[in-house]
Amino acid sequence: MSLPTTVADRALVTIADRTIQIPDQDCLIHLQFRRFAGCPICTLHLRSFAVRHDEILAANIREVVVFHSSAAELRKYEGDLPFDLIADPTxxxxxxFGIESTPRALLDPRAWPTLIRSVVTATRAVLRKEKPSPPNKPEGGRLGLPGDFLIAPDGRVLAGKLGKxxxxxxxxxxxxxxxxxTEPRH
Incomplete structure (x- = not known):
């Protein structure tokens, strides 16, 4: 499937029950597609964005992260992230956006080093009682692939990536x- 070139105006509801617009006429949107709530790889990845959130905001980028889990599951596992989180269980x-779900998500050896690191990190967080244990049977399964899109205020997709x-x-x-x-930075 080819990447979309434009994104139609839409309103999305975050897990905090706030309505946001995509595209956003005031900033770029980084629309991230992740796997399930509590996914160790996703959590590790999103924490790297959280620690640099001020830099991202300074570049006039708004993070919007979509998971194929319910809002309740997202609040339980990811609710402390400083981004707009969208539940898309269906x-x-x-x-x-052409985001697939396939066994190669976890079977590809390129994912294994991060998978191991993320499981170790998640285990430490669970043992310290900082996070709940990742779900044994996550909503929507474990096999989703990631996707990233940078969306301009006029809806153009400036860049996109479908994860392998x-x-x-x-x-x-x-x-x-x-x-x-040429994009304004704040």
Missing amino acids: RILYRE HADDQWSVDELLALVPA
């Missing part, structure tokens, strides 16, 4: 490098 947005395995997503540095020089 995968409507996933289908629209569970750890194939943009880093903060890759995201910041995609910001066009």
